Amino acid sequence: xxxxxxxxxxxxxxxxxxxxxxxxxxxxxxxxxxxxxxxxxxxxxxxxxxxxxxxxxxxxxxxxxxxxxxxxxxxxxxxxxxxxxxxxxxxxxxxxxxxxxxxxxxxxxxxxxxxxxxxxxxxxxxxxxxxxxxxxxxxxxxxxxxxxxxxxxxxxxxxxxxxxxxxxxxxxxxxxxxxxxxxxxxxxxxxxxxxxxxxxxxxxxxxxxxxxxxxxxxxxxxxxxxxxxxxxxxxxxxxxxxxxxxxxxxxxxxxxxxxxxxxxxxxxxxxxxxxxxxxxxxxxxxxxxxxxxxxxxxxxxxxxxxxxxxxxxxxxxxxxxxxxxxxxxxxxxxxxxxxxxxxxxxxxxxxxxxxxxxxxxxxxxxxxxxxxxxxxxxxxxxxxxxxxxxxxxxxxxxxxxxxxxxxxxxxxxxxxxxxxxxxxxxxxxxxxxxxxxxxxxxxxxxxxxxxxxxxxxxxxxxxxxxxxxxxxxxxxxxxxxxxxxxxxxxxxxxxxxxxxxxxxxxxxxxxxxxxxxxxxxxxxxxxxxxxxxxxxxxxxxxxxxxxxxxxxxxxxxxxxxxxxxxxxxxxxxxxxxxxxxxxxxxxxxxxxxxxxxxxx
Amino acid sequence: xxxxxxxxxxxxxxxxxxxxxxxxxxxxxxxxxxxxxxxxxxxxxxxxxxxxxxxxxxxxxxxxxxxxxxxxxxxxxxxxxxxxxxxxxxxxxxxxxxxxxxxxxxxxxxxxxxxxxxxxxxxxxxxxxxxxxxxxxxxxxxxxxxxxxxxxxxxxxxxxxxxxxxxxxxxxxxxxxxxxxxxxxxxxxxxxxxxxxxxxxxxxxxxxxxxxxxxxxxxxxxxxxxxxxxxxxxxxxx
Numbered sequence: 001x002x003x004x005x006x007x008x009x010x011x012x013x014x015x016x017x018x019x020x021x022x023x024x025x026x027x028x029x030x031x032x033x034x035x036x037x038x039x040x041x042x043x044x045x046x047x048x049x050x051x052x053x054x055x056x057x058x059x060x061x062x063x064x065x066x067x068x069x070x071x072x073x074x075x076x077x078x079x080x081x082x083x084x085x086x087x088x089x090x091x092x093x094x095x096x097x098x099x100x101x102x103x104x105x106x107x108x109x110x111x112x113x114x115x116x117x118x119x120x121x122x123x124x125x126x127x128x129x130x131x132x133x134x135x136x137x138x139x140x141x142x143x144x145x146x147x148x149x150x151x152x153x154x155x156x157x158x159x160x161x162x163x164x165x166x167x168x169x170x171x172x173x174x175x176x177x178x179x180x181x182x183x184x185x186x187x188x189x190x191x192x193x194x195x196x197x198x199x200x201x202x203x204x205x206x207x208x209x210x211x212x213x214x215x216x217x218x219x220x221x222x223x224x225x226x227x228x229x230x231x232x233x234x235x236x237x238x239x240x241x242x243x244x245x246x247x248x249x250x251x252x253x254x255x256x257x258x259x260x261x262x263x264x265x266x267x268x269x270x271x272x273x274x275x276x277x278x279x280x281x282x283x284x285x286x287x288x289x290x291x292x293x294x295x296x297x298x299x300x301x302x303x304x305x306x307x308x309x310x311x312x313x314x315x316x317x318x319x320x321x322x323x324x325x326x327x328x329x330x331x332x333x334x335x336x337x338x339x340x341x342x343x344x345x346x347x348x349x350x351x352x353x354x355x356x357x358x359x360x361x362x363x364x365x366x367x368x369x370x371x372x373x374x375x376x377x378x379x380x381x382x383x384x385x386x387x388x389x390x391x392x393x394x395x396x397x398x399x400x401x402x403x404x405x406x407x408x409x410x411x412x413x414x415x416x417x418x419x420x421x422x423x424x425x426x427x428x429x430x431x432x433x434x435x436x437x438x439x440x441x442x443x444x445x446x447x448x449x450x451x452x453x454x455x456x457x458x459x460x461x462x463x464x465x466x467x468x469x470x471x472x473x474x475x476x477x478x479x480x481x482x483x484x485x486x487x488x489x490x491x492x493x494x495x496x497x498x499x500x501x502x503x504x505x506x507x508x509x510x511x512x513x514x515x516x517x518x519x520x521x522x523x524x525x526x527x528x529x530x531x532x533x534x535x536x537x538x539x540x541x542x543x544x545x546x547x548x549x550x551x552x553x554x555x556x557x558x559x560x561x562x563x564x565x566x567x568x569x570x571x572x573x574x575x576x577x578x579x580x581x582x583x584x585x586x587x588x589x590x591x592x593x594x595x596x597x598x599x600x
Numbered sequence: 601x602x603x604x605x606x607x608x609x610x611x612x613x614x615x616x617x618x619x620x621x622x623x624x625x626x627x628x629x630x631x632x633x634x635x636x637x638x639x640x641x642x643x644x645x646x647x648x649x650x651x652x653x654x655x656x657x658x659x660x661x662x663x664x665x666x667x668x669x670x671x672x673x674x675x676x677x678x679x680x681x682x683x684x685x686x687x688x689x690x691x692x693x694x695x696x697x698x699x700x701x702x703x704x705x706x707x708x709x710x711x712x713x714x715x716x717x718x719x720x721x722x723x724x725x726x727x728x729x730x731x732x733x734x735x736x737x738x739x740x741x742x743x744x745x746x747x748x749x750x751x752x753x754x755x756x757x758x759x760x761x762x763x764x765x766x767x768x769x770x771x772x773x774x775x776x777x778x779x780x781x782x783x784x785x786x787x788x789x790x791x792x793x794x795x796x797x798x799x800x801x802x803x804x805x806x807x808x809x810x811x812x813x814x815x816x817x818x819x820x821x822x823x824x825x826x827x828x829x830x831x832x833x834x835x836x837x838x
Binding site: 046047048049050051053054057058336353358360496497498499500501502503504505507508509511512515532535536538539541542543544 | 644645646647648649652659661664665666683686687690691693694723724725727748749751759761763764765766767768769770771772773774775778779780782783
C-alpha cells in the first residue's frame with residue numbers, strides 16, 4: 001500500500017465511522033480517490049469495496065478520477081447566474097481550453113460546477129484549489145487560468161485585497177467580505193468570550209440552563225423552528241451511555257451565508273454555545289459538522305478551538321465547574337445539500353451516505369452513534385450564549401409574541417446592499433426591501449428554494465414563525481428577470497442534483513416536473529401541463545425528509561403566486577402537445593443525407 | 601408479557617403489541633397496507649413511500665412508525681390511494697419495465713401493485729433510461745433496467761463478515777445498485793436464491809433457472825397482491 005495512504009488510514013485508527021475523514025484526506029492528498037485506494041481502504045476497514053464506494057460516490061467533492069492539477073469549482077446557483085456567471089464560465093473555458101465538467105488536455109486545469117457556496121452576497125464566486133474567489137470578472141478569470149498554468153500559487157492570484165475582519169487573519173487570508181449590514185442586540189452585538197461559561201454556569205444546574213433556554217422561547221434557527229429548550233430537555237431525559245452535541249454548519253440552502261459570517265466573526269460564541277449545550281444535556285463531546293465549501297476556515301477554527309482550550313472554555317472542569325468536561329472536533333462534509341437535514345448529517349458524520357433516517361426515533365433519543373444527541377444550527381448556539389448571559393426574559397422582549405429574539409437574514413440578489421442583517425422577528429418584506437435598497441422588485445424568494453417565491457401582494461407579510469418562517473435566505477428578484485428560467489428552473493435542477501435518491505418520490509418526481517417545465521419554456525406547453533404540475537407537486541409531501549417534501553416548491557409556489565407567467569408561455573389554441581420536436585430529432589440524419597427536415 | 605395497545609385504522613379498532621410498527625399491527629389484523637421496500641426480516645427503510653398512511657392527520661410510513669396507544673390512522677382512503685397510485689406510476693416510468701419478457705412476471709410485486717391499483721397508462725411520460733446489465737457473476741444476473749431502488753438487497757444481504765453483497769452508488773437520479781464482485785465471487789446457491797427472492801422485481805435473477813415456475817401458477821397470477829393478508833381471517837369465518 002502507498003505509505004501516504006497507510007498514514008491517512010492509521011490517523012483515523014482504521015475506524016469506519018471516520019470514513020468521511022479518510023476519504024477527504026485521500027482526495028486532498030492525491031487529487032482523487034483511485035480504484036486501488038478504494039480497495040485498500042475497504043481492506044483496512046474490513047468493509048466490502050462497494051460499502052466504501054457507496055459513501056465515496058455520494059459526495060460531490062469526492063472524485064474517482066483527477067479533476068486537474070488545479071481545480072475550479074464555479075458556483076452555478078441562481079444568484080450566481082443573475083450576477084453574470086455565464087460570462088465568467090465562458091472566460092474560464094476559453095482560457096483553459098476545455099469545457100466545464102472536463103480537465104484541460106495538459107491536465108493543468110479542471111473546470112467544474114458546484115452548488116451554492118455561500119457567497120451569494122459577492123457573486124460570481126468560485127472555489128479554486130480550496131481558496132474562495134469572489135466578484136469574478138471575465139478578465140480576472142483569464143488571469144487566474146494563465147497564472148495557474150504558469151505554476152503560480154493560487155493565493156498569489158488574488159485579484160482583491162483580503163476581506164474585512166477575521167477574513168484577513170493570518171489563518172484565513174481570504175478575500176471574502178463579511179458584508180455585515182445591520183447588528184442587532186443579540187448575536188452581532190459586542191461579545192466577550194467566556195462570560196456565560198465562567199460567571200453564569202457555576203451557579204446554574206443543567207436543568208436551570210434548560211429552563212432559561214425554554215423561558216427565552218427561542219426556536220431552532222436552521223429553518224424548522226423546533227423549540228430549542230424542549231429539544232435539550234428531551235435529550236437530557238433520554239437514556240444512553242454517552243450524549244453528543246452536534247452543530248449543523250452545513251448551510252447549503254441556496255442564498256444563505258449568515259453561518260459563514262458567524263463562523264468567521266463569532267466562532268468563540270458558537271463553541272461556547274455548544275459547550276453550554278453540553279453542560280445542559282450532559283454531553284462531553286461536540287462535533288461541528290462543517291460544509292466542505294468552508295474548508296478555507298479550517299486552520300482558523302482549529303486555532304480558535306485551541307485558544308478556547310487554553311482559556312478553559314473547553315477541556316476539563318470548564319469555567320471552574322467541577323466535572324464540566326467538553327471538547328469539540330470538526331467534521332467536514334464533502335458536498336451534499338441533503339446533509340443539512342439533521343439525520344442525514346448524523347449519517348454522514350458516521351462515515352456513511354448522507355441519507356436521512358426515518359423518524360421516529362429522533363436524534364434526541366438515538367442520534368450520533370445511536371446515542372442521545374442535540375443538534376442545532378450555528379445561529380441557535382450563538383443566541384443561547386446571550387440568553388444565558390442576559391436571561392430568557394431579556395431575549396423574549398425582542399421580536400414578536402411567538403417569534404422571540406432576533407434573526408440573521410442572508411439577503412442577496414437584486415439589491416444595493418446584499419449581506420447579513422440581524423433583525424428582530426416581525427419585520428415586513430416591504431421594510432426589508434427598503435432596508436436592502438431594492439427597487440423594481442418582481443418577487444422575493446423567502447427561505448431559499450425550499451421556501452416560497454412571493455410577489456408584491458404578499459410584501460406586507462411579516463417575517464416570523466406564524467407567517468413567513470425562514471432559515472434566513474432571502475433572494476430579491478427584480479422585474480428584469482425571467483423568473484421561470486432564471487430562478488424556478490435553476491432551483492429544480494438544484495433539487496434533482498441534491499436528492500439522495502433513497503426515497504422514490506423525491507428521486508423521481510422533481511425530474512418529471514422539471515422536464516414538464518422545460519416543455520413549457522420551450523413553447524410546447526398547454527394548459528393541462530400547468531394543472532399536471534400542480535397535481536404532481538402534491539405527491540412530494542410524502543417524501544422522507546424536508547428536501548423531498550419541499551422539492552416541488554419552486555414550481556408549486558410560482559404557479560400559486562405567478563400563474564400568469566406560466567399561462568403566458570403555454571399554447572392557448574392547442575389542447576395537447578406531446579412536446580416532441582420531429583424536425584429537431586431528425587436534424588442529424590437529415591444533414592447526413594443532405595436534406596432539410598420538413599416534418600409538420 | 602408484552603403490552604397490548606389499541607389503535608384505530610380507518611375507523612376500525614384493532615389490537616397491537618407495544619413495539620410493533622403500524623404495518624405489523626395491520627398485517628396481524630388482516631388489514632392490507634401496500635408495501636414494496638418492506639421485507640420480513642430486514643430493517644425497514646421507508647424508501648418506496650407506498651405504505652404512507654395518515655397518523656392523526658400527518659403523513660407517516662407504516663413500516664417505520666411504531667404503533668402507540670390511541671393512534672388514529674387513515675389507510676384505505678381515496679386521497680392516500682391516489683398518491684400511492686402516482687408513486688407506482690412514477691416507479692414504472694423511471695425504469696424499463698417490460699413485463700411480458702421478464703422472468704419475474706407473475707411474481708413481481710411492482711407488477712402486482714400496478715394491477716391492484718388499476719394502473720392503465722401512467723400519468724407521467726416514460727424516461728426510457730439506459731441502464732447496465734451485469735452478467736459477470738457465475739450465479740447471478742443483475743438487470744438494473746428493472747431496478748426500483750427499494751434497497752432490500754442492500755439492507756438484507758450480507759456475508760458472514762457483515763460485508764455487503766450489493767450497494768447503492770451515486771445519488772438522486774444517478775443512483776444505481778451494484779454488486780460487490782469480490783464478496784459475490786463464491787456465493788452459494790442458497791444465497792443466490794435468497795438474493796433473487798429478496799428482490800421484489802426482476803433485477804436479481806439466479807442464473808440457469810429461467811422460468812422454473814410456469815406462468816399461470818405464480819404468486820399473483822390469480823389473486824391480487826395483499827389477498828394473503830386480507831384473507832387471513834376470512835377462511836375461518838371471522
